[in-house]
Amino acid sequence: MKLGCCYYPEHWPEAIWADDARRMRDMGLSLVRIGEFAWSRIEPEPGRYDWGWLDRAIETLAGAGLKVILGTPTATPPKWLVERMPDMVAIDASGRPRGFGSRRHYCFSHEGYRAECRRIVTALAERYGRHPAIAMWQTDNEYGCHDTVLSFSDAAACAFRGWLAARYGTPQALNAAWGNVFWSMEYRSFAEVDPPHRTVTEANPAHWLDYRRFASDQVARFNREQVEILRALSPGVDITHNFMGFFAEFDHHAVGRDIDLATWDSYPLGFLEQFWFAKEEKAAYLRQGHPDIAAFHHDLYRGCSGGRWGVMEQQPGPVNWARFNPAPLPGMVALWTLEACAHGAELTSYFRWRQAPFAQEQMHAGLLRPDSSEAEATPEVRTAAAVLADIGPQTTARAPVALVFAYEAAWAIGIQPQGASFRYLELAFEAYSALRQRGLDIDIVAPDADLAAYRMVVVPSLPIIPDGFAEKLAALACPVLLGPRSGSKTESFRIPEGLAPGALRDAIPLTVTRVESLREGIAEPGDGFAVTRWREDVASDLAPELTDAAGRGVVWRHGHIRYCAVWPDRALLRLLVARMAAEAGLDLIDLPEGIRLRRSASHAFTFNYAAQPVFVPHLGETLAPASWHIAPR
Ligand code: GAL
Secondary structure, X not given: OEEEEEOOHHHOOHHHHHXXXXXXXXXXXXEEEEOOOOHHHHOOEOOEOOOHHHHHHHHHHHHOOOEEEEEOOOOOOOHHXXXXXXXXXXXXXXXXXXXXXXXXXXXXXXXXXXXXHHHHHHHHHHHHOOOOOEEEEXXXXXXXXXXXXXXXXXXXXXXXXXXXXXXXXXXXXXXXXXXXXXXXXXXXXXXXXXXXXXXXXXXXXXXXXXXXXXXXXXXXXXXXXXHHHHHHHOOOOEEEEEEOOOOOOOOHHHHHHHOOEEEEEEOHHHHHHHOOOOHHHHHHOOOOOOOOXXXXXXXXXXXXXXXXXXXXXXXXXXXXXXXXXXXXXXXXXXHXXXXXXXXXXXXEEEOOOEOOOOOOOOOOOOOEOOOOOEOOOXXXXXXXXXXXXXXXXOOOOOOOEXXXXXXXXXXHXXXXXXXXXXXXXXXXXXXXXXXXXOXXXXXXXXXXXXXXXXXXXXXOOOOEOOOOHHHHXXXXXXXXXXXXXXXXXXXXXXXXXXXXXXXXXXXXXXXXXXXXXXXXXXXXXXXXXEEEEEEEEEEOOOOOOEEEOOOOEEEEEEOOEEEEOEXXXXXXHXXXXXXHHHHHOOOOOOOOOOEEEEEOOOEEEEEEOOOOOEEEOOOOEEEOOOEEEEEEO
């Protein structure tokens, strides 16, 4: 795994570039990402390119032996461009333009902006496409960041109508699929259909689901246009995009298919603070991040792009964007780096080289302070570099467990949650965490993945069952767990004929006759677990495998397939993982709180995420906080 950093030469006097480059190399870095926000410096006036500074920046970095990841600057269109076509900005759900003055102020559907993006990417690729220092391209930056996947502009509305016409052929077919007879929502032509915002109460969920599918397709198409240009003008150079954490607003599997490797931006402390974690967990892991946050995304993104992946932005200290922004415990930056390596990353690049003394991110730490002195993370980068050199290149073996993750599942559940605390991402994360706490390695895969070689398959929830999926599960021999709401909707967001779990009924003969959601704080006891948030009534000739204390069925089993009809709490997940592992002949390890284990093909990595020393039985030794143990397998 190579180490790198995110660098903005345009932020610093040219006189210090060479010293920066030398210091990067001396620290053990070999990759530098630049350029992704530099449009106003690359093209200060329409059609007038200023390549001089970028030529010199690339030469300076290359001169120090560094390779460059060059970003296309399309996340930050310059003011002159917005002035020229003011309608290129996205429109939010309440109808307000998302104006100039920060970033990502564009609508994925705007044809004029897309043409401008093709132009700037072509210019950049013509200039640097065959430059020997360019190791990789990054398209744009964090598609969807700052809530920018959905736009309700005229451009988006118009593109949506075309998308619907291609999908349905006739307005009658659309009306039938969506059930528009309900509330007299029928359309006579595609031209009559608007995006599903600004309705009096909720819009038709089928309308929303198609709008999300459409918006996701727009992101993929926007990315693909850049990829095609880069492939033509920069043959053989890898292309990536940097994805985000806990973010499912577009289909990353679709974008991942068009690029060479998926990268993602890892901010474990920011994510712990911003997402659903309990107060006690936020306190216990304040300066380390929850032990599964980074790992979950490593495994998710490894599954998005054929196995090749990396970390494009690694948190090096306090960030600026969470509600509260603690500093990592000493050791954590090195630990996060090594965890990425353990999951098979090709690179980990720190965000950013030097903290900016100006503008929006001046409170965001870097490897250097604004005065160029070394910040706290820097010695840890050297440590990580030394460990990496010591253990040598790592490769990833197929994990024994597959966790099936679907972006469409996140949309379907988010559109009609039915219970405010039913969060798909949280459910998938909890299932992942339950597996990882028992020392299992996990591949997170798309529903269309080949599952045949896995020894256990977990589907946290999959409301819409793709063609062939039920048959694929039925044909497996290993234990399979299906979570609540699986098979509960059709492609058109309807309740399936014969009720849920729809297409899965051949795999497990049961019928969900009713669902209910439970407010926070309600916990209905079972034997060692509790039912919270969600439960389903199930009719079946099968006797339940597990019931709650009142005798209501919780889990059903038919051969190798289980169906869990409730939101599984941690204890229930633990119980199910234990049963399935026993059936699969997989050994489990009881990892103490805060300890995690991940194996590469050649090494076993044990990490202590706890804020205190922990005795680790499988090692027979105590690990200090934020420390690791790496041994050949
Ligand atoms: C990422 C983004 C970077 C920077 C960073 C700060 O979301 O890609 O440009 O803003 O966050 O943590």
